Amino acid sequence: MVGLTSELLERMRGSPREHLAPVDSAEYLRRAYGEAKRAAEIVDRLLDYVRERTRVLETVDVRQVVVEAVALVSPAAARRGTQITLTSDDTPTLVRADAIMLRQVVLNLVNNALDAVVEQSGGVEIRTRLERGAIGPGRVIVTVRDTGCGIPAEHLPHVFDLFFTTKEAGRGVGLGLAVCQSLIEQHGGAIQVQSRGVGQGTTVEFELPAES
Ligand SMILES: Nc1ncnc2c1ncn2[C@@H]1O[C@H](COP(=O)(O)OP(=O)(O)OP(=O)(O)O)[C@@H](O)[C@H]1O
């Protein structure tokens, strides 16, 4: 963005012969605008991670949150031929949570799964269930399983690191899982990633205390 706009400024200062054709100037501006928007999105997401946004706690059915999050990405998934399957028991899966934060968690996980199954005839399965505890109300557990590219063992310890990404510049920043971990822990829950290795798919599971 700095490069593109400084180049434009230089040429505007120079002799008219050095000026870019209007169509090229517009292209420079369009690309600088695109980069500025991308930077703004990254800063926004980063702030989600570092800023303890005030949580608006309400009784939330996690199943419903999953349905809403999947509705946002399923058109894109369908266009790419990736099937997203939802399963859940009949028991309610209620937690005290900020629904918007929870939806962000599910979105990040589903987007990772979709990135992983691209160019393969794979799928994504999301399961929501209540696990009753011997004491207390138990836990609500969400499992996002994909049949995608998997994660090599040496990467597994780093996937929650801020800015750890294996995706090309412009496609991944390495914020998704760090944000998920931060949000889940703010809700008193836990999240873990498992993969048997490259080509073996990935399973991400998070749990939250069930509402008492
Ligand atoms: N379902 C998955 N399958 C395979 N690899 C995964 C999966 N989820 C995460 N990873 C690996 O963990 C890395 C970090 O994931 P994370 O969501 O934090 O960042 P990102 O997806 O690269 O970028 P961002 O989410 O910020 O757009 C990914 O780059 C990828 O290498």
Ligand SMILES: [Mg+2]
């Ligand atoms: Mg991600």
